[in-house]
Amino acid sequence: MWRKFRVSLILLGILFVIAGCGKEDLGNTYVEGMDYQYMYKSDAIFTSSQAKGKNGYFFCKDKFIYYLEEETQKVTPLCNKADCLHDAEQDKTRRKSCNAHVNSGPFAEGTFIGIAYCDGYLYCVDIFDDGFKGDELEGQALYRIKEDGSQKEMLYQWEDPTVKDWCIHRNGFYYVERFFESEPTVKSGFCVKYIDLDSVVIGEPEVIYDTKDLDEVYAVNNLCAYGNYVYFVVFGVSGISPNEFANMSAKEQLDYTFYECFVYDLQKKELTCLEPMDNPYMVVTDVVFWQDKLIWATYDLSEQDKVEDVYWSELDGTNPQVLLENMKENTKYYSDGEYLYCSNSFMVEYEGLEETPTMVVYDKEMNVVDTFEMPWCWDREIGDSSQMFVFLQYDDKGKWQIIRFDKSKLGTYNGKMMEYDVIFERNLVDL
């Protein structure tokens, strides 16, 4: 009897371990190798195409994932199959058996969405097979690839291409899923869900948030995480039917526009919103992490072409303080952990600002370390504190390059053009 009881106890213990009970609290700071890599955050449309591993960097461009080994400085497809030609393979069917292959491309945009590193694995969300089942786009799957490219496995799958944004943080997979409702009226919505990757058997995703109370939803995006918090932004319409809303002026629409940046506390499992001060039309469009704090990227919906103060707060949004004063609206902010970067690229590319793309770099005491010009607009991954990588696309169907910007030269530019070197070059694989 006692023996049976002991066996049961041991089995119970094993089950608890397997189920991932009592997940370790890693605190409200950045844990290298385990945490969401905020320095590789892309923009609101694209999930990151870059990630940092234990001994190198990962890039996803065109239809392959590449690995830059830091020691050898060699870039290779992330596949160690001996009989694989990787990106040199001409046969499309054989090409798909390469561990580095992904189904990105024009049809997969919004379906293949980026890569992320966590705890010895590179993750990607991709579509099945060649992307089509009969006359519809195939569903999506979460894949996990060993850091050395030796193994690729599917962890979870969705019947339809519904995953719109995702991030991995402390072995948790957080994602934005689009759903369609037919009752009482046909409308689409979004929810934010969570899957525990520590579990041996991956169960049903947990719903963190859904947009069912909104009348129309344009997007749920900018999903990211730091410490014990996950953040995302919801943009939609609330309190009026979409048809009535569509017939209003921009000014009238303001009162029915729903734009909120949510903060999800992983410990308390509670949702709150970041509340900008004293202005009902001020919204938080994105967040940046720096010095274990939260920088708020804000925008005043009621005015345009103005300057504003930039705030930072505790990670849960409490105690906001002014960090930078009189910054041009639509300045974009990035942090690599060491420095804070302020860029005018967005204004140059999308708002006709007739200036050269420029970054101003601050150190942790808010001293300007350097200012440098860039030969292109780049509003995506800023990289770690040692280097930044840029994908340079020459045209829609031609050559592309990986450019490296060595950050050890920061402090020497004084407004001059940044220096860079080309570390990799390829032609686009056929569609």
Added chain:
Amino acid sequence: MKSKTGKVLMSLLAVILMVCFMPKMTAFAASTITGNVGGFTVTGTISRNSTSATASTSFALPSNWCSAKATLYYQYAGVIYYTEATDSTTQSGGVSATATAHINNAAVSVLGAKGTHSLSYSGYTWNDVSTSGSNPGNAVRPY
């Protein structure tokens, strides 16, 4: 009796008046691409205005598969967003697929649009992309 020159001048005046007094319309920006599938021409078009983008794929023969996806890129609150729509079809006697992506918000500023086209005919396949305006998908261009 009016002279020939007078008629020409009157026509010219009518055209000028039409141009000046016609209701203001948002310009439609469009682009077209063509391809060859088994010796026959396939056409992909993307057009956009201030609230929508329409992509179409057309082929003169029945095909196994024809699709068009329209992606409309817009800016709101200093953030780039997109909305998309897809249509696919199989028809006899000529085939075309048309998809329109809308954004019903007066405060957005449309940046550009992309048409993603696909056709399968008699064992041949064709995939291509047409663009209009600024496409954030091409994140980096030589400055």
